Amino acid sequence: MTKLSTLAEAVASIPSGAHVALSGFAITRCNMAFAREVIRQGIRRLTVSQCVGAMDADMLAGAGAVERIIYGGGSLDRFGRLNCVNRGIEEGTLVAEEYSSLSLAFRYLAGALGLPFIPIRSLRGSDILKRLQELAPAEIGYVDDPFTGDNWLVLKPLIPDVAVVQVQVADEGGNAWIMGPRWDNEEQVKASKRTIVITEHLVPTEVIRREPERTLIPGFRVSHVVHLPFAAHPTSVYRAYDYDAEHIRHYAEATKTPEGFQKYLDKYVYGVQDHWGYLELVGGLKHLNNLIADPILGY
């Protein structure tokens, strides 16, 4: 059964107020075309989660689409900080449940495994834990190990309404491969109620069947497959295309003020009809061709 849809259809399936897990990590495999479409459609009050905060969450937060972010901290690597997320936290307009990479990965893992809670050694003694106890007391608990009697910090499973994942290869049923490191993406997908796959390459299922050991995302967990090239631009997709350093620098500068970011949104999000218009605006085929990854290096 085909799950192929347009980006607009896939985004329209997400109601305001939903919890969306995002596949980005800093400036790689971010759901940028998705974020731009969410903003254009005016979806609001989202909860977004990811183990390391990334450019997709930052853009959504800056555009006012996010009410709550559940993340492990994040940045745009050396290009700068997540200015929109940070501003929201500093001004109190964004609720931030801050974890560490592993503690959030464990919450997804517990969700994926159907466990009631998961013990962890991280967070103990830290101000991260103190803050969470104030902000989200229902997600933190303690239990005694029935075997040793040791007391353990335990976390509640995290079950997003939908995971949105940028991948390199998928078939129209949603069976998908992620190349390179996959950080929290497998646990996100398997914890979530359903998944939207955004893929660089669409392949016949026969290709999947020939190397099924590479299938990280099972089609039976997927509701929509969107086939869209350069959907992560300006972030990178390993073995497909490099990040657009010039554009990310521009974004990092623009997001330093709300006015600057509004201008950015007006031009790159509201100023175009769809992803195809965006790709033309950022330089078209000639520019994008320069970003295509070297097959040996992967970037």
Place this chain on the structure above:
Amino acid sequence: MKSEPEYTPFELMAVAGARELKDGEIVAVGLGLPVVATFLAKRTHAPHITILFELGVVDPEPIHTGVGLADPRVWYRAKILSSFVDMLGMVLHRGLVDVGFLGGLETDAYGNLNTTLLGDPKGKFRHFVGSGGANDIASSARRTIIIIRHEARKLNEAVSFVTSPGYLRGYGERASAGLQGGPSRVITDKAVFGFDPESKRMRLESIHPGNTVEDVLANLSFQPIVPDAVSTTEPPTAEQVRLIREEIDPERVYAG
């Protein structure tokens, strides 16, 4: 007479960091100087070190300098590309990471690290990066090494936010919180510090060539333990400097 090789303060910090690593150890690193230090150790006295990055990268051999862990340049020629649960879970949380290398906005007299915010957490503050894997590494590595610039605003009696626990407020507090390990060294561009085995307060171990105890203390916002005799940090050799400049950080991104 043997001429002293010229080196930058960052190169000296990287070399001092490398010296802390033993052959065969498993090392979890963030980006920046810790990576330079770890690659240097691997190319000199510790060829069997295993390097891991939190997002799921083991033993890469980059040939281009990356802008961060999210840059595929940093993953090049890795032996394993996997996930947080694989690296931070099945290696670190499992108890197999010998050394974690961390940096931050500020650290304090007990080696607690802040990468989250500066200011008043309940009032006006500026938010920065947060934890990433730093809290996990500080909680579960057998020991951690902190690399940080030697500035009064970065070396305080107490950090404004404990992102990654060191010895908390000293003595047995870390153990009471259910944590083993803890920071073993703090390496700055002026000195190397350790921790008093009893009080867990930072203790001056060695001073880099060209600095004095007065220099070191004048640029600190707390009083560390200063033993009667403090040695001089061994300077980098010409070969260590050459490796850093020509092979490990040729674009001088980290070891400037």
